[in-house]
Amino acid sequence: MKKHITLITGGDRGIGRATALLLAQKGHTICIGYRSQQAQAEEVVALIRRDGGNAIAVQADIADEEQVIAMFQQVDRELGMLTGLVNNAGILKSQATIEQLDAQRIASIFATNVSGSFICARxxxxxxxxxxxxxxGAIVNVSSAASRLGAPHEYVDYAASKGAIDTLTTGLSLEVAAQGIRVNAVRPGFIYTGMHADGGEPGRVDRVKESLPMKRGGQPEEVAQAIAWLLSDEASYITGSFLDMAGGK
Known part of the structure; x- marks a missing residue:
């Protein structure tokens, strides 16, 4: 039986956490990449080990190339040959219009959401x-419905960073297809995660859910199911594809 060793960045909360727990149930050995929430990351590891799985947590700010390299090297040493990457880590700043943005904020978002994902993929x-x-192996990039919708009046910079992730998904999928690597993306939107609090509106999903065709927000576990499928052999002929998960929006 093929051994699956999967690194999940931002695996300490939200979609990353749900994905880690699900993949562990499916037999994956998991590395939880996290930036600062060590206790949360260690809790995920403990839950996986409690149920008989194998997991480690590794601290790394993916905006820092050297920390990314060190994280992957630790996976090499402690877990073995990597077969899966979930490029999930991302940051969101407080809601703002274009007139309120400055270069430092934009650079910060792109350093994590774009450069970090590129270096992890590399x-x-x-x-x-x-x-x-x-x-x-397989790479799943966690993009966002914002890449299609633009997030006007709220997060145009974040949306643009996810647009870059869409382009990375397309280009990289073509570049490495002959090397046995599949690259796909999920584009969640309006999911109940802690990221909305980062933007200053913890209740954002409840505010907008009635405007969605499905009239509800999504759960991290629903996104995790899609990520797990894209990583699996059941999706073995799929690369360069996007799964939109935003309740029909």
Whole structure:
């Protein structure tokens, strides 16, 4: 049976946490990448181990290239050959219009959401590519419905960063398809996670849910199911694809 070793950035909360718990149930060995919430990350690890799974937590700010490299090296040493990456870590600043943005804020968001995801993907490809002795694998990028909708009056900078993730997904999928690596993305929107509090409106999903065709917000576990499927052999002929998960919006 093929061994699945999967790194999830931002695995300490929200979609990342739900994905880690689900993948562990499916037999994946998990690395929880986290930036600052060590207690939350260790809690996820403890839950996985309690149920008989194998997991570690590794601190890394993905906006820092050296920390990303060190995180992947720790996976090499402690877990073995990587087969899966969930590029989930991302940041969101307080709601603002374009007139309220400054270069520092934009650069901060792009450093994590774009550069960080690129560097994580680079390190994963170095390990998974057949030409490097890897056994192939799968990358799932967590984009956002904001990349399609633009998030006007709220998070245009965040939306633009996720637009870059969409382009990364398309380009990288073509670049590494012959190396046994599949690259896909999910585009969740209006999910009940703590990220909305980061933007200054914890109750945002409840505010907007009536405007959604499905009239409800989504749960992290629903997104986790999609990510798990895209990582699985059941999706073995799918690459460069996007799953929109925003209640029909």
């Amino acid at each position: 390190e994963a490809v170095k390990r998974m590519a057949l030409r490097h002795g890897g056994q192939g």
